[in-house]
Structures are given as C-alpha cells and as structure tokens.
Amino acid sequence: MQKHPHRSALYIPGSKDRALDKARSLPVDVILFDLEDAVAPDAKVAARDTLYAALADGGYGGRRRIVRINGLETAWGKADAAAVAAMDCDAVLLPKVNGPSDVDALAALVPDTPIWAMMETPRGVLNAAAIADHPCIAGFVLGTNDLAKDLNSQGRAALATSLQLCLLAAKAAGIVALDGVYNAYLDEEGLRAECAEGRDMGFDGKTLIHPAQIAIANAAFGPTEDEIALARRQIAAFEAAEAQGQGVAVVDGRIVENLHIVTARATLAKAEAIAELESS
Template structure:
C-alpha cells in the first residue's frame, strides 16, 4: 500500500542555486528535490553536489521531504553524487533513468539500506520492464517512482502538450505497476511555466489517472498541484462515513454493507482509511 504522506507537489531546484534552495524552506510544496542532474550544467556539477550536501546537513525544511536527485551511475559524476548524497542523509535519493532491475540493484549496492531510494521511470526500455522494475523496487527499498515525461517523450520523438495523448499508455502502465508493488508514484513536469491553464488541466489529468502528486519546475506551480492532488472535501466526508459504518457492531465480519442507500464493499474500507489519513496529514501540515 502506498504511503499516506502527502506528496502532492515535488519541486525540482538546481542544487547549485543556493538562493532558490533557501527560499524552498518556506514554500508550500510537500517535497523539495535538489537536482544534480538535468538542471545543472556539466561545469557546475561539483558545486551543485556540495550545495546539496550543505543544504541537507543544514536542514530547516520543516515537514517537507528533502530528496537529492543524483546523476546516473554511468556518468562521470554518478558515483561521487550517490556517495555524497547518502552521506548527507536526505529523506531519499532519486536515481535517474532506471531502465532495468540491474540499475536499481547497482544503486542499492552503493547506498545504505536505511536510505530510501526513489527511481525515475523515463525511458522506453523501462516501459517493457515495469513488472520487473516494480518487484526490484519493492525488494530494494525503493519508496517512490517519478515519471520523467520529458526524457520519455524525447526518446519516443513524440509531441508533448498539456493533454499528453502519446504518453497515455506509458503513464497508465507505470501507475499500474507502481500500485501492484505498493509504490508511491509522481507525475512528470509541465514545462510551460506561463501557461497556468495548461498546468491546471495536466494536474487534473494526473490526479484523475491516480498519481499521488506532480513534479514541478517552478514555485509558481505549487498551488495548482496542491489543489489538484488534495482529497476532495466531499470524498473525505464520505470516506469517514464508510469507516464509521464498517466500525459499527452490526458490520463486523461482513464483506458488503449498505451505507446511506449505497452498497459498499470492504475493499472500499482500505481506500477510505488511506484517503482520511492523507487528508488529516495535509490538515496537520497546513495548521503547522
């Protein structure tokens, strides 16, 4: 079962930009991803690595999860990135371009077992190994997958607009594989920072598909993601009604009960409890 921890908005920031990282400590995002990969030029990789380590050690991110995205192990910077990131002990380390179970095993072999790993699903090869990747992820302590829609679209040579029709199959299959193995999964980024309407449509699409949240490239996108991936108030109220009904003495041992005229199965009880847990966590974070 995926975590009830809110991960509605995961903001990428170049770890070489100390000013942006400092501002992130006060943003409303659920996750801060300090990026050593795509957002950092080759001649700034060492500076970014040092900045990420310093930020992780300084802490001060409050309830936000802090994740460091390293460069791939097949690059000149990957080994040093992973060693430095795990030593800094963020909440997780994000591994890019995971295409096979061997990629997950290689990362885990170099990272302490108590450091959660996240994996980028962003290659065509990964799409044909999703079941194996899911099993390997669960075995290796990978807590979440992140869709890399830009890299995937680049490999596919397809158009990438707000509706993302060419990626529909990849998004759905990735989500199903993640759910089959109890993983959190975050949607890819929306590139047009100025297009608030397109962002809102894509956030709504991702939420409707079932993603837990969305990765972002600019602080101005945080509010839209938080709104789209927060549980609907009516849905939370109904979930509380379902839990109360199943907790009643007359419902003990029953697989199906009638709640306010609707037939509700026990499988809906787990969904209701998770929805409530997410809503309560968001409320606690907002109050804090």
C-alpha cells in the first residue's frame, strides 16, 4: 500500500454547504474541514451537524479528511470532539497544542481517531519532539500565522527555527509535517517560491486557504517527470552494479549508493500514490 500524498491540504469551512460540496471535486490531497477559525461563534454549533451530514453523504474519494476542532479549553471544543468521534473522517486536528498532555486530553474523547497537532505556539514548538512521539499523533500542521503573532515577528525568515524544530521532530517520529498557509492567495509567484522553500526544507505539503492555490502546491510537492525518470535510471544502474558485485553505480557522472536508492524508491512510490489518488 502506497503512502497517501499530502501535497496540498485545503481548509474548508465546516459551516458552508456550498464549500463542502465543491471540495468533492477539487484536485486536493487533504481536506481540512474547519470548525475553528473559519466558523463564526454563532455558527459553531450548527456547523457540527452540517459537517457530519456532508461527511456521511461522502463523495470525497481518496482525499484525506481531517476535521479541525476548537480548542478543548473553549466553549465548543469538547462537544466538537464528541461530534468528530462519530464522523466519517480520517483524523482530528487539535489547535494550539502545547504539549503531550493536550493530546492526552483529546485522545480520551476520540479514542479511535488519529490526532494531528497544530504547531502554532512557542511552547508547542519547544515541546515538538515530545508531541510528535505521542502514540496518537499522526501529523503536524504548522500554524504560521498564530506563531508569528505570538513571537511578535514578521517575515518567513523569523520562523525558520520554529519550522525546522517541528520538522526535525516530525521526521524523527515518522509522521507527516505540513507547512503553514500563504496568505496572499492571488500572488502565484510568492506562493510558488514559498512552496519550493517548504519542499526543500522537507515538508510533505502545504496548507492552503483557497482552491486557486492547489495546482501550485501539487506541482511543488509532487515529483517531476525528470525526477521520476532519474529515480528509475538510478535504480536500474544500481541493480546492474549489484549484479556485478559492486556497491555503487554512476548515473549522470554522480555516484549512486544505497541511500540514493532509498530516496529513488520513495520518489516512485509517491508518484504511484499520486496517480492512484487522482484516478479515484
């Protein structure tokens, strides 16, 4: 079974029937059904029923369905968790996770549902390794807007340490890590540049606020045709070298060792998973 791709993760308001329906046809890998920031306080209770009905109706294909609830300390959080426990979704996303105890509290309410953590507070970043190692945690979502607010910082460079600490923790634990949103959704070049940076850092994908951003994120975080072709040539050359009793091969004037083959096979597996998702 191929690992599910996470190139693009689009926030969809859980209170909007039209948006919930449109999401069924969008070429996105992950849908983040939002009961928190995207829903007004007076609509939060009704949003639970709206989202429950949409998920029960189905039609989202192979897209990963993750529901972001309100914090458990809010007036809506615990009821959100109880509602999500009965929803047809793949995971629940908890905002403002500061440490493993926050995950414990949610896990007690949704015992059979994988948990993702919003990494968006200074304390959460400092506790990233402990959070990632929690047995119920399946992924990180970087909340760069809230994190920048708490740090009183401006610009992507100011978040570099926080992004890297969360990435290190996620990679060490073997969980998914999604980069934060790019707010200027009409700025395609800016989004393309930030996606490229996030991919080069090691993120699995990008969280998005508008459907217009999907194609750019998918292109940035998916393997290119050239990368796929290179991976195949590396594997073929290495297998041929092994058959001759050699431990290394040469492709395009570069040494190819076993560690490169691990990456090459991962590239092909990702391409296959994307093709499978897009055909579903």
